[in-house]
Amino acid sequence: MEYKRQFPGQFLAVIANKSVDCFLGVLIIAAVCLCSCSIQPPKITERPPSFRLETIDHPEERRFEIALVSLDDRRLYIHREMWPNSRGNLHFGSTWVTLETPSGILPARDDNWGYTVGGLGVFIIEPGSRLEGFISYENFGDPEALETVTQRKLHFETFPRLYHGK
Numbered sequence: 001m002e003y004k005r006q007f008p009g010q011f012l013a014v015i016a017n018k019s020v021d022c023f024l025g026v027l028i029i030a031a032v033c034l035c036s037c038s039i040q041p042p043k044i045t046e047r048p049p050s051f052r053l054e055t056i057d058h059p060e061e062r063r064f065e066i067a068l069v070s071l072d073d074r075r076l077y078i079h080r081e082m083w084p085n086s087r088g089n090l091h092f093g094s095t096w097v098t099l100e101t102p103s104g105i106l107p108a109r110d111d112n113w114g115y116t117v118g119g120l121g122v123f124i125i126e127p128g129s130r131l132e133g134f135i136s137y138e139n140f141g142d143p144e145a146l147e148t149v150t151q152r153k154l155h156f157e158t159f160p161r162l163y164h165g166k
Contacts, residue, residue, distance in 0.1 A: 049076050049162055051125075055154050059147050062137040063088055064154045069130045076125040076160040081113065083123060083158065088136030099140045100153040108139040124163055 050071040057064055066084070070076050081091040090097055093108030100106075125131050135154065137143035146152065 046162060049074070049160050051076065051160055053156065053158070055156060057152055057154070059152075062143040062147055063134045064137075064156075065132070065134050066154075066156060067130045067132045068125065068158070068160060070125045070128055070160075073127050075127065075163040077122040077163040077165075078125065078131065078158060078160045080121050080123060083131065084133045084135050085113070088134045088139070090135065090139055093139055096157050097135065097139070098155045099146075100155060101146075101149050102151055103149075105155075106140040108135070122163075124165075125160060 052069045052071055054067040054069060055064055056066075068078065068083075082096065084090055089111045090108050091113045092110050094110050097108040098105050099108070123131050135156065137146045140146060
């Protein structure tokens, strides 16, 4: 068996060549990634939906009347889970509806309307029309006690989206 002696300089030259090859490989991959990003078509952004939320407090009925008014020339939609049902109750209401009173902020009660494959559907709001509903005082505790509170402010956040269906 023949033993070939390598000098320290030869060893460093081999390592340097491998490092340069590795660096060039990384540099080529980075260049390809950057170029592929720059040739994507520009995103077309639509203007956001235009709407107004109206809230009217009716203490004698122990509820808040609400309306989502479309100010848009396009059809809008909102998921049924993000609007009160016919009894004025809310699906997991504490995550999106609160009542501000002098004694503090009260989250809405969490009703669970269950799970339906594909969701519970949507409300479609035609251009210039309105979706109406109400939120019962029951969602925030004792309705009789809330009726006597002099300052109440409903914080109701829901956001319609553009409807692209038929």
